[in-house]
Amino acid sequence: MDxxxxxxxxxxxxxxxxxxxxxxxLRKVLDVMRQAPSAGNRQPWKFIIVKDAKIRQEMVVTCGAQPFLSQAPLVVVACGIEKVAWHGVGGNRSASAVDIDVSIALTYLTLAAAAEGLGTCWVAAFNEACFKRLLKVPEEAKIVSLTPLGYPASPDLFHPLKENARKSFDEVFCNNVYS
Ligand SMILES: Cc1cc2nc3c(=O)[nH]c(=O)nc-3n(C[C@H](O)[C@H](O)[C@H](O)COP(=O)(O)O)c2cc1C
Known part of the structure; x- marks a missing residue:
């Protein structure tokens, strides 16, 4: 699929x-995350592959996450390490690129997965303190986002956008200056 x-x-x-x-x-689709670009090539990330059914169940029951996290055979938890990331976004030396870098890697995964018939869903609505405890994520790392990874329950779950699901071309692009 192109x-x-x-x-x-x-x-x-x-x-x-x-x-x-x-x-x-699995290895093929995960490996694209490693190949993603990052500011200064710092690669300020660690990706936890959670296959353990008990931990995935605890994500839902103890941490209150959405139930589909325990339905899929695994969850990829994308962590960022602030002190490893390049700082200087927008000329601000305290602004780190960690969220941008980790998000690009996760985006790569969502596309590679779809090309291989595997579903994903960005999950940013999670209880970070609870997840960090459950997954033994150290203080220095943050969880940026996570996604289940698995075969969709139905092939219809991959489909082109429904009418009006996105803003129009003219609404989101402007020429030369912001307008
Ligand atoms: C940063 C980010 C966070 C998201 N968090 C959640 C989430 O917590 N739970 C959820 O079900 N979907 C979440 N989504 C998925 C969006 O709702 C979804 O991408 C959007 O509605 C467009 O639908 P599509 O991905 O099917 O094209 C998130 C997406 C992004 C990019």
Missing amino acids: IFETIRIRRSVRDYKSDPIPEEK
Whole structure:
């Protein structure tokens, strides 16, 4: 599937089969995260692959996360390390690129997964303190976002955008100056 088609059909999947992902396929889609660009090539990240069913259940029951996290065979938790990241976004030396870098890597994953018939869904609504305790994430790292990864419960969950699901071209692009 070419990249334009992948982008066209990728949707957030919130209903999964519990079928495991073959190791080779899993490694192939995860490896794109490692190849993502990052400011100054600092790669200020660590990705936790949570397959353990008990931990995924605890994400939902103890931390109150959305139930589809325990439905998929695994969850990828994308962590950022502030002190490793490049600082200087927008000329501000205290502004780190950590969220940008980790988000690019996660975006790569969502697209590679879709190209391989696997669903993802960005999850930023989570209880960070609870997740950090559960996953033993050290103080110096933050959880930027996470996604389940697995086969969609139905192939229809990949589909082109519905009418009006996005702002129009003219609304989001302007020429030369902000208008
Ligand atoms: C940064 C970010 C955070 C998101 N957090 C959640 C979330 O916590 N739970 C959820 O179900 N979807 C979440 N989403 C998915 C969006 O709702 C979804 O991308 C948007 O509605 C567009 O739909 P699509 O991904 O199917 O094209 C998030 C998406 C992004 C980019």
